[in-house]
Amino acid sequence: MDDPTTFTNRCACGWEITGSEDEVVDATIDHGRRIHNMEATRGQVLAALHDRAVRSDPVSEAAAG
């Protein structure tokens, strides 16, 4: 059900990107730089993606609870 190769990132402004990890990271860095004057590193975007993925995984939540 949950495609482990598909990631989504959503900016607080409403912009959103879904795709492979590389696609999402590249698009997020580009969006941040062009629209919000943000200089994000690949590592920062990956950290946000994977942090959210772990926190929203119901199996992890059940094990933690």
Next chain:
Amino acid sequence: MNPSLGYLRGRLGDYDDRVSRAPAGWDVDSPVQAEVFVVWLDGDRLQLTGPDGPQPWILQLGATEHPVEVVDRIVREVVGPPILVHSTSWRRDRDAVILSFVVVIDGGLVGAMASVPIERAELARSEATVAPRDIAVSAVVEHGLRHLAWLVQDDPVVAADLPAPWRPLLAAYLPEPFRSLG
């Protein structure tokens, strides 16, 4: 309420169900941020727009960056050359100091960007030595336009750069006692 967070909450229920994983969140997080209100004249109405529609457009401001230069540069790159860039207020919000800017653009730059007409709003009033507790986006825009109305009377650069049709509209933003001046 943070308007962008409100927008986010409003959209969560519409999320595309192809992706069962919740989306990661991404947001500007610098300690000083710019909030840009892009304003244009549509006939006899002022309209609010921006690359993501009329919601406040938030920019990251680095420690050594000049806020006006950043706003001017990003607006130029994303929207086109602005007529006027002016900082009109500041407040604390989003765990940062927010510098609000009114940016005036020509209607020809709006293109596909969504716009909404700007309505009059009550200002967020502070106490003598204490800032207002809650400041609505509409109050920030109202304050920005009142600021612009004063500048067009007082600042020769603003008076020269702002197209003439703006003047009667901005006159309505001047407090009554000052309307006969200038």
